[in-house]
Amino acid sequence: MLRKITTSVLVGALALASLSTPLHADDYGLPSLGSGGSSVSSDEEHRLGRAWLRQFRAQTQAWQDPITQRYVESVLSRLLPYSDIGNTQVIVTLVDSRLLNAFAVPGGIVGVNAGLFSFAPSEDAFASVLAHELGHLSQRHFARRMERIEETQLPTMAAMLAGMVIAAGGGGNAGLAAMAGSQAAFIQDQLAYSRRFEQEADRVGLDAMADAGFDPQAMPAMFRAMQRLTSLQGGNPPEFLLTHPVTESRISDTQSRADQLHAAASGQDPTYAMIRARALLKLNQDAPTQAMSQLRQDNPPQSAILYLEALIAAEQNRTDDALDSLDRLAHELPDLSLIPASAAEIALEAGRRGAALERAQRILRLSPGYFPAALLQADILLQTDPDRAFDALRELSQQASEDPQIFALLAEAAGRSGREIWGHLARAEQLQLSGSIDRAIRQLEVAEDVAKRDNNFGMASRIQQRRREYLEYRTAAQQL
Structure with missing residues (x-):
């Protein structure tokens, strides 16, 4: 959703362009505020996306679920080769909100609300939304919108950014009120201009879905479902439709295009239904039976029902029942790492560190690259072997240099x-990735003092450089 309003942080992007000195592996492995880039997104768009993501994290509630995050990344990895966005590094951010929404931001930022899983009954339906968002990125709609905005009015975008961030984070009416404060004529002009973008994103998304093995029929079906939801809500559209308006003409166009594409055969993979079960339980923590009722409405595989039953058992402190059920499921579906990873999570939450570590290590022997298990292992080692935890988290931080959670754990491992x-x-x-730049600067000042105290002047010099980068970033942020 926020794709449409990220222009308001252009000033920040321009200032971030000065952060052009990357910190390499021999520079202590610290991430760069503007590192990366791609053959499709310009450096300016890339830095804009990273700057926006930090602001977004500071104002919204993240959904910390490595298993779900890994799944979303896997769906994107299927779509990316056919989405024509080059080698852009895509960063997924999950939002703890029941609102139906997803968004894409220049530089490869893709956001997904927990509420999207609730609404999308199948993997194809879920993938249709992601494919559409990747279509916006591939067509560089932000850069093209910038050209149009320069012809109209740039200042009103700041007000729209504030409103959209509030709305995306669940602020609802407050966010809509902020948006209403912007100039109506300007907004109407932008909406009219964006309809062409929506058609392009639909076309690119449909082609990517078909090529990646998803059923393109899911996209017009999702649009119809959203239209019905709007009607049921008395004309109040879900958040996604505020900036992705669905009309009969658009539905007709996507249906016609989908009819010309090959529809993939429906598979029996229960992975999406299990991930959806996690989201439904997250959204109905106080009433898990509602999560089960909603899951059953769409005739999921029996394995997904058993999976949700196990998660509910764990929530009710019936740990043994939960672990036994998940172990049986893992035996039946040995290729789904998310099942034993869920069991390891449950064991850790129940205080069974030894059993959780054994389970996590077993997963990594079979699937060495499964990030949720590696993160779980590092988290457990924090309590028993901080040195090993530090080494493991250093490696994970290089793989996920934009993940605040990794750096929070790394800080703890370093201290221990x-x-x-x-x-x-x-x-x-961790603080700068979360949008708390002032506190991050103070942390660097303390780090520099410690380095000088220890006569580690090489490290002190690196920290001074990092502090200069932080100060430049803060100056940019203050102009937004």
């Missing part, structure tokens, strides 16, 4: 293993 400077550095990274 006696690496005082690294503790402050990692905490600073």
Whole structure:
């Protein structure tokens, strides 16, 4: 949703362009505020996306679920080769909101609300939304919108950014009120201009879906479902439709296009239904029976029902029942790492660290690259072997340099293993990734003092450079 209004942070993007000195592996492995890039997105768009993501994290509630995040990344990895966005590094952010919404931001930022899983009954339906968002990125709609905005009015975009961030984070009416404060004529002009973008994103998304093995018929079906939801809500559209308006003409166009494409055969993979079960339970924590009722409405595989039953058992402190059920499921579906990973999570939450570590390590022997298990292992090692935890988290931080959670754990591991400077550095990274730049700068100042105290002047010099980058970023942010 926020794709349409990210222009208001252009000033920040321009200032971030000065953060052009990357920190390489021999520079202590610290992430760069503007690192990366692609053959499709310009450096300016890339930095804009990273700057926007930090602001977004500061104002919304993240949904920390590595298993779900890994699943969303896997769906995107299927779509990306056919979405024509080059080698852009895509970053997924999950939002703890029941609102039906997803969005894409220049530079490869893709956001998904928990509420999208609730609404999308199948993997094809879920993929249709992601494919549409990737279509916006591939057609560089932000850059093209910038050209149009320069012809109209740039200042009103700041007000729209504030409103859209509030709305995306669940602020609802407050966000809509903020948007209403912008100039009506300007907004109407932008909406009219964006309809062409929506048609392009539909076309690119449908082609990508078909090529990636998803059923393109799911896209017009989702649009019809959204239209029905709007009618049931008395004309109040879900958040997604506020900036993705669905008309009869658009539905007709997507249906006609989908009819010309090959429809993939429906598979029996229960993965999406299990991930959806996680989201439904997250959204109905106080009433898990509602999660089960909603899941059953769309005739999911029996394995997904058993999976949700196990998750509910764990919520009710019936740990043994939950683990036994998941172990049986894992035996029946040995290729789904999410099942034993869920069991490991449950064991850890129940205080069974040894059993959780054994389960996580077993997963990694079979699937060495499964990130949720690697993160779980590192989290457990924090309590028993901080040195190993530090090494594991350093490696994970290089794989996921935009993940604040990794740096929060790395800071803890550094502290527990006696690496005082690294503790402050990692905490600073976690804070700047979360949008708390002032606190991040203070952490770096402490880190520099410690480095000088220890006569580690090489590290002190690197920290000074990092602090200059943070200060430039703060200056940019203050102009938004």
